[in-house]
Structure formats: structure tokens, C-alpha cells
Amino acid sequence: MLDIARPFSDFTRYADADTERQVTRFLYAEARTLDREAYEEWLDRFIDKDIRYWMPDMETRRRDDRRGAFCYGEAAYFDDSWDELHVRVKRYNEPSAWADNPATRHAHLISNIEVFETDDPQLVAVCSAFTNVRNRNETDQDIIHGRREDVLRRHGDGFKLSRRRIFIVQNVLLSKNLNTFL
Amino acid sequence: MCEHDQCTSHAGQKPDMRPVYPKAGSYPHFAKLVDTQKAQVDRKVFHDQEIYEAELRQIFGRAWLFLAHESQIPEPGDFLRTYMGEDNVIVVRQRDRSVNAFLNSCPHRGNRVCMVDAGKKARGFICNYHGWSFGIDGGLRGTDGKVYDSDATFDKGSIGLTPVAQIASYKGLIFATFDPDAPSLEEFLGDFTWYLDVMLDNDEGGTEFIGGAIKSVIDCNWKFPAENFVGDILHAFWTHQSGAQAILGGGVDLGARYDELAFQASVYGHGIETNLDKVGNTRTLGYPELVDYVFSRQKAMADRLGEVRARMVGAVSSATVFPNFSFLPGQATFRVWHPRGPDKIELVVWTLVNKNMPEHIKELYRKGVMMTFSPAGVFEMDDGENWEYSTRVNQGFVTRQQPLHYALGVGTRDDSRDLPGIIHKGSLNDANQRLFYTRWAEFMRFDNWHDLQNGETAPPQRMAQRQAAE
Amino acid sequence: MMADALDMVRICDLSEIGEEILKVSLEGHKPLGVTCLDGIYYVFPDTCPHANESLSKGWIEDGRVVCPVHFAEFELGNGAVHNGPSGCARLTFYECEARIDGLYARLTS
Known part of the structure; x- marks a missing residue:
């Protein structure tokens, strides 16, 4: 369940409406926090200490190629623990992080949310899709679309993100950088 | 299509399908845009479409260009797709285990015959347009259907994918050129192999690339990242202050013995700037275990490479193989800046490790490169915008008439050290960048390899021989 | 019916046949492919x-x-x-038999 290299199996049991509403609010609140570039807060409020945060490069391969589009252990944009995410956040906190000073204007749009029960009552499996828009300076704009497979763990009344697999639709990243989290 | 009388005599003759390798020309007016005496580079070289077209012909049509690491295609039929300049090529391991590379363009209507990034054990490549099929040796095997059976002029044996003119490896790195007259790869690299060995030969087991590649697009001229890696450690202090702070908790540090040890070396426009601080670059990957590992290998590496190069393996350093293949020793990132017009590049990034490294060390290099020198990495993140705006401002007609300052370290030539290549004192220096552009100008000016290999950028002993001969 | 009526034709010596595909041209017939895998012959x-x-x-x-x-x-x-181009027909295999003096096959049209 928490193995970052393992794809979501076919979840069939949708979570109840209350859980779904809670999860949806969690994801929207997370997105709004990222929009504000409040990265330290994002780590504290939304990210579990046991987080595995992975975004592989997406290769173009023949349909009959068993490797498929991505392969755990090969090139990736992110393959982070909490400490590694924190290194990235520390850079954002520096005034000399020039790719973010002046500030980038962000819109993290989340949709296609589906929430499933898992065999562990503490964990829910969440599929979602995203559109990430970053705009800087005058006309510099980058848009990335993709899908996520999240595992959220119950913490008190709410949740924290334990695992996230991010699959963008781009083969060549059509941007000079990726100065946000997805 | 051809209805002239004189053409009717060609009816029934086989079309000439032999590969064409373009000849170079000479562009002295472009070469003059680099003024060695004044240490200036005219901004037109970052903007002008005609100059860009000349670069494709003079540089990317002739120079040895990096294609792949041998480890990416270990078995016959294993292949990957990459670029030489703007030309898409397929690199494929042959049945006899040699490697060849072909233009990825069907000789029928020109369509790509291979759409994927890479694959294992390909039997061949079939064009999606009309089903023309090519073996991994590039030869045409056949077409769809039986229509060509009755065409007497159709000669399968004379048709195939265009191979590169020459292909060769240097210690695991595969390069190719479109110029049949180009000198050997080792002659093209010259003494720079001495510096390549810091990464390619510090262990008897050789090297490999970790699987996959990160590709991204930067709206900059290809020469900005290439010159950055050839000799610009200066930018690290300002551009990368935030990344250094995040990882090291402090600024970039060139070591206590900088004045004594740091230098730049250049051969035929290839260049490396380096300190001899042992682990300065490796430290920035953020894993103390990697630093310990590099320290633990100092003696073994010194036995193999000598004391100086053993100190370079993890040091604060960067390098470019002319024109567009760069790497960071210590950080283990290797990359190509593929040109896409005067104002755009496609960047491809790999991680190089020694085959003999323990798996957990390889894994830390993989993650370290991802954390530092990939699009979400804390260093690379801040590079792109600098190069984009250094390029974009030159859309301003008046702006692009203004001089650029490439004069740091004029007069710091150091012939006293027993190191290969043209040596300048201190790594904080524009020397390698000046020599990079001098090489660029040589490619613009000269239409032949004799002049190209005996010009201002040639290694000192080569220049001495030439002067003696004159 | 026709097939049964045809005689077995001698194709080649057994010693010529390996695990590669041997091309055999016989007068009056289209070229044949011949191979042997795990002791079984194919024409x-x-x-x-x-x-x-x-x-x-x-x-x-x-x-x-x-x-x-x-x-x-x-x-x-x-x-x-398998993995054939669209419309690609199946390949015909001829009944064949290894005899002391060579491989024989019944070459149906």
C-alpha cells in the first residue's frame, strides 16, 4: 500500500461521502497553500513524516515494451522523503531563490477526485488530476497537466499525505524548471 | 513531375539514393563577431537566424557530437533516439555488438521511422507512413504490399537510412560526426581526454548511465549553458546562493587552497574549470555518505589517475566538450544542450556512476542529481531564467549592439603547471569561455580540418609545432 | 483430394538442414523455406x-x-x-517426412 514503486491496484470500494468531502477539502486546502508559496506550512500541515513523493520521467515507449513509460529507480523529478522535500523548501525560503524572486504566480487546479477505502482503516487511496499553471515576469507561462495517486493517512480529525505518485503527460518537460510541488 | 525531353532518357534508371554529407563553407564575417583581442563576443551570435543556420552547417554538421553511453544499449537491437544538432538519429547496437547511428528519416517521404525514446532488442524500424522497413543495420528490408515487385528501377540494396559518417567511443561515451573528413574522435578531443578520464576512468570497472533521462526545454541560445559549464564557476556564488544555503547551510566554497590549486584548462574549445578541493561538488549533493565515499577512494584514485586528478573527482568543477556536451565532475550529471533555433534548447540530463560502486552509492548519486541538477533541483532551477533573459533581451535592436564583458582573467595564462591544454590560473576566470568562442569562430571561418586542428585553440605543443614549421 | 493425389517430392539432404531457414529452389515449384527445430522438420x-x-x-x-x-x-x-501487418495470411506448412535419402514433402499448390 505504501510502497512507492507499486501501482494502485483496482480499488472498488468508494469511501463514504463524509470521507470523500474531508479528502476533497484536504486536497483543495493543500493546493491553496501551494498557490500561496507557503511551502513550510505545506510540509507541516499536509505532509506525513513518512512521505514518499515520486514523480518519474515519462518516456515514450512502444506499447509492447515491458518497461512502460516509467520505472522506479531510474531518472525522476522527485523521489523524496520528508527531509529531502525540506531541502527544497529551504531553497524557497531564501530571498536569493531567483527563479521565485520576484514571486511566481501559481494556480494549482485539482479535479477528478476519487476516494477509495483500503484494507487499512487508517489509509485512504485517492486518485486526482491536476492542472498546474505558473506565470512569471511578463509573459513567462508554464502549464503542466497530470495525474496523481495519493495515499492519505488519518491524523486526528484530518489527514496527512503519506505517499504521492505523480504522472505528468509531458515527455520533454516543456518548461525550464519545476519551481513548485504538484 | 518532370516532362522535359532531356529527362525522358532517365526513365527506367535507378534513382541515386546515396547518403549526402554536406560540405562546410566559410563565414569569416561571422567569425569576426568574436574579438579575441578585445575579449568581446557580439550579441548577434545569440540572436541571428542566419548565424544559427551557419552553426548547424559548420559546427553541428562537422563536430563529433555526444550520442549515448554504451551502457544504455548493451545488447544487439537495443536502441535509443537522440539528436545531433537538430537532426534526429537512432543509435542502435548491431549484431556484431558494434554501435551505429542513422538519421531517423525514411528515404521515401522523410517521415521518422522511430517514434519512441528507446527500446530493447529491436528487430528493425518500420515507417508508419508506407510500411518501409529497415533493419538495425539501416538497410531497407522491404515495403508494404507487392507494388514495387514490378518496378525494375526499385533497388532495395541501394536504399537505406543514412548512417552517420563516423562513430566512435571514448571510454563508454559514444560520439558521432556527419563529416567523413573529420579527424578521429581522439584527435577531436585532443588532450581533453586527460580531463575526461577524471570521470570516465577513476575506477577499473568503467562507468554507466543510470536509466532514463530528464528532458526539458529552455528558451535560451545553446551557447549560454555550454559556456556556463565550460568555465563559469563565478555564477555559482550569486545564482546558486539559495541552493547552497538549502543543502550546505552556507555559500559555495572553493576551498582554502584556491589561489594555489584552482585552474582552467582548454583544448580545442573543450574546457574544464576546477578546484582541487576533493569533494566540493559532491558535498552539494547533500548526502554526507557520498562525501565519505569519495574521500575513501582518494588513494585508489590517486594510484590510478595521479594526485591531481584524484583531487578533481569530487571537486567544485564544471566542463563542456565542444560544442554542447557538458558535465559536472563530483555531481555526476552529464547533459546535452540540443539547439532548437537561436533562442531555444532541449536539455537532456543523465547521471553517470562507476559500475563498481555499491548500489546504495549509485542510488545516492541518482537522487543527488535529481535534487540539484534537474528541473526541480535546487541549483538548476535558478539557471534557466538567467540564460533565457540573456538570450531574449537581444530582441532589442539597440540592446544587441551593446558590448558584453568577457575579460575576467585576461593575462592569467599559466604555462608553469604541468597540465595538458591551455592553462589559466584560478577557476574564477573567463578564459575558457573566451577560448570556447574562439573555437566557435574557428568553426565559422575554416572549411577544413587542418586549419581547425591547428588554430588558436589547439593545445600548446601543437601550436609550438605549427610555429616551428612556419 | 488434390493433396492426397500428389506425390512426395524430395526437397534436400537432411544434412543441409539446420536451425536457420534454408532456402530451396526446385524446378517447377516456388522457392521453399526449410528448417528443423527439436528434431522436427518444417517446409x-x-x-x-x-x-x-x-x-x-x-x-x-x-x-x-x-x-x-x-x-x-x-x-x-x-x-x-502473430504481430503481422493487417491482412497478412497464415503461412502454409507442407506435410513432410524425413527419409534415409533426404527430406520429402507434399507440395500442395
Whole structure:
């Protein structure tokens, strides 16, 4: 369940409406926090200490190629623990992080949310899709679309993100950088 | 299509399908845009479409260009797709285990015959347009259907994918050129192999690339990242202050013995700037275990490479193989800046490790490169915008008439050290960048390899021989 | 009916046949492909049903004849097509028999 290299199996049991509403609010609140570039807060409020945060490069391969589009252990944009995410956040906190000073204007749009029960009552499996828009300076704009497979763990009344697999639709990243989290 | 009388005599003759390798020309007016005496580079070289077209012909049509690491295609039929300049090529391991590379363009209507990034054990490549099929040796095997059976002029044996003119490896790195007259790869690299060995030969087991590649697009001229890696450690202090702070908790540090040890070396426009601080670059990957590992290998590496190069393996350093293949020793990132017009590049990034490294060390290099020198990495993140705006401002007609300052370290030539290549004192220096552009100008000016290999950028002993001969 | 009426034709010496595809041209017949796998002999038209290419320039892989041009695979024995171009017919295999003086096959049209 928490193995970052393992794809979501076919979840069939949708979570109840209350859980779904809670999860949806969690994801929207997370997105709004990222929009504000409040990265330290994002780590504290939304990210579990046991987080595995992975975004592989997406290769173009023949349909009959068993490797498929991505392969755990090969090139990736992110393959982070909490400490590694924190290194990235520390850079954002520096005034000399020039790719973010002046500030980038962000819109993290989340949709296609589906929430499933898992065999562990503490964990829910969440599929979602995203559109990430970053705009800087005058006309510099980058848009990335993709899908996520999240595992959220119950913490008190709410949740924290334990695992996230991010699959963008781009083969060549059509941007000079990726100065946000997805 | 051809209805002239004189053409009717060609009816029934086989079309000439032999590969064409373009000849170079000479562009002295472009070469003059680099003024060695004044240490200036005219901004037109970052903007002008005609100059860009000349670069494709003079540089990317002739120079040895990096294609792949041998480890990416270990078995016959294993292949990957990459670029030489703007030309898409397929690199494929042959049945006899040699490697060849072909233009990825069907000789029928020109369509790509291979759409994927890479694959294992390909039997061949079939064009999606009309089903023309090519073996991994590039030869045409056949077409769809039986229509060509009755065409007497159709000669399968004379048709195939265009191979590169020459292909060769240097210690695991595969390069190719479109110029049949180009000198050997080792002659093209010259003494720079001495510096390549810091990464390619510090262990008897050789090297490999970790699987996959990160590709991204930067709206900059290809020469900005290439010159950055050839000799610009200066930018690290300002551009990368935030990344250094995040990882090291402090600024970039060139070591206590900088004045004594740091230098730049250049051969035929290839260049490396380096300190001899042992682990300065490796430290920035953020894993103390990697630093310990590099320290633990100092003696073994010194036995193999000598004391100086053993100190370079993890040091604060960067390098470019002319024109567009760069790497960071210590950080283990290797990359190509593929040109896409005067104002755009496609960047491809790999991680190089020694085959003999323990798996957990390889894994830390993989993650370290991802954390530092990939699009979400804390260093690379801040590079792109600098190069984009250094390029974009030159859309301003008046702006692009203004001089650029490439004069740091004029007069710091150091012939006293027993190191290969043209040596300048201190790594904080524009020397390698000046020599990079001098090489660029040589490619613009000269239409032949004799002049190209005996010009201002040639290694000192080569220049001495030439002067003696004159 | 016709097939039964045809006589067995001598194809080649057994010693000529290996695990590669041997091309055999007999007068009055179209070229043949011949191979042997695990002690069983196979005789089939050398011409690929798809685009008239010579199968003897291809190879045997995992019990299949692989066409060297579009990489259609034909199962040895029943000729079933795998990964073939659209419309590619199955490959005919002729009844054959190893005799002391060579390989014989009944070459149906």
C-alpha cells in the first residue's frame, strides 16, 4: 500500500461521502497553500513524516515494451522523503531563490477526485488530476497537466499525505524548471 | 513531375539514393563577431537566424557530437533516439555488438521511422507512413504490399537510412560526426581526454548511465549553458546562493587552497574549470555518505589517475566538450544542450556512476542529481531564467549592439603547471569561455580540418609545432 | 483430394538442414523455406504471404518463423500469424517426412 514503486491496484470500494468531502477539502486546502508559496506550512500541515513523493520521467515507449513509460529507480523529478522535500523548501525560503524572486504566480487546479477505502482503516487511496499553471515576469507561462495517486493517512480529525505518485503527460518537460510541488 | 525531353532518357534508371554529407563553407564575417583581442563576443551570435543556420552547417554538421553511453544499449537491437544538432538519429547496437547511428528519416517521404525514446532488442524500424522497413543495420528490408515487385528501377540494396559518417567511443561515451573528413574522435578531443578520464576512468570497472533521462526545454541560445559549464564557476556564488544555503547551510566554497590549486584548462574549445578541493561538488549533493565515499577512494584514485586528478573527482568543477556536451565532475550529471533555433534548447540530463560502486552509492548519486541538477533541483532551477533573459533581451535592436564583458582573467595564462591544454590560473576566470568562442569562430571561418586542428585553440605543443614549421 | 493425389517430392539432404531457414529452389515449384527445430522438420513457402519477401532472410525465434521485413511471426507447424501487418495470411506448412535419402514433402499448390 505504501510502497512507492507499486501501482494502485483496482480499488472498488468508494469511501463514504463524509470521507470523500474531508479528502476533497484536504486536497483543495493543500493546493491553496501551494498557490500561496507557503511551502513550510505545506510540509507541516499536509505532509506525513513518512512521505514518499515520486514523480518519474515519462518516456515514450512502444506499447509492447515491458518497461512502460516509467520505472522506479531510474531518472525522476522527485523521489523524496520528508527531509529531502525540506531541502527544497529551504531553497524557497531564501530571498536569493531567483527563479521565485520576484514571486511566481501559481494556480494549482485539482479535479477528478476519487476516494477509495483500503484494507487499512487508517489509509485512504485517492486518485486526482491536476492542472498546474505558473506565470512569471511578463509573459513567462508554464502549464503542466497530470495525474496523481495519493495515499492519505488519518491524523486526528484530518489527514496527512503519506505517499504521492505523480504522472505528468509531458515527455520533454516543456518548461525550464519545476519551481513548485504538484 | 518532370516532362522535359532531356529527362525522358532517365526513365527506367535507378534513382541515386546515396547518403549526402554536406560540405562546410566559410563565414569569416561571422567569425569576426568574436574579438579575441578585445575579449568581446557580439550579441548577434545569440540572436541571428542566419548565424544559427551557419552553426548547424559548420559546427553541428562537422563536430563529433555526444550520442549515448554504451551502457544504455548493451545488447544487439537495443536502441535509443537522440539528436545531433537538430537532426534526429537512432543509435542502435548491431549484431556484431558494434554501435551505429542513422538519421531517423525514411528515404521515401522523410517521415521518422522511430517514434519512441528507446527500446530493447529491436528487430528493425518500420515507417508508419508506407510500411518501409529497415533493419538495425539501416538497410531497407522491404515495403508494404507487392507494388514495387514490378518496378525494375526499385533497388532495395541501394536504399537505406543514412548512417552517420563516423562513430566512435571514448571510454563508454559514444560520439558521432556527419563529416567523413573529420579527424578521429581522439584527435577531436585532443588532450581533453586527460580531463575526461577524471570521470570516465577513476575506477577499473568503467562507468554507466543510470536509466532514463530528464528532458526539458529552455528558451535560451545553446551557447549560454555550454559556456556556463565550460568555465563559469563565478555564477555559482550569486545564482546558486539559495541552493547552497538549502543543502550546505552556507555559500559555495572553493576551498582554502584556491589561489594555489584552482585552474582552467582548454583544448580545442573543450574546457574544464576546477578546484582541487576533493569533494566540493559532491558535498552539494547533500548526502554526507557520498562525501565519505569519495574521500575513501582518494588513494585508489590517486594510484590510478595521479594526485591531481584524484583531487578533481569530487571537486567544485564544471566542463563542456565542444560544442554542447557538458558535465559536472563530483555531481555526476552529464547533459546535452540540443539547439532548437537561436533562442531555444532541449536539455537532456543523465547521471553517470562507476559500475563498481555499491548500489546504495549509485542510488545516492541518482537522487543527488535529481535534487540539484534537474528541473526541480535546487541549483538548476535558478539557471534557466538567467540564460533565457540573456538570450531574449537581444530582441532589442539597440540592446544587441551593446558590448558584453568577457575579460575576467585576461593575462592569467599559466604555462608553469604541468597540465595538458591551455592553462589559466584560478577557476574564477573567463578564459575558457573566451577560448570556447574562439573555437566557435574557428568553426565559422575554416572549411577544413587542418586549419581547425591547428588554430588558436589547439593545445600548446601543437601550436609550438605549427610555429616551428612556419 | 488434390493433396492426397500428389506425390512426395524430395526437397534436400537432411544434412543441409539446420536451425536457420534454408532456402530451396526446385524446378517447377516456388522457392521453399526449410528448417528443423527439436528434431522436427518444417517446409513452407519461402515467400512471406504479406509482401513477397524471402522468409529465409528472416530467422526462427521461440518456435516461430520471423519475417525480416515487417516482423510478422508464423507459428511453426500451423502457420498462425502473430504481430503481422493487417491482412497478412497464415503461412502454409507442407506435410513432410524425413527419409534415409533426404527430406520429402507434399507440395500442395
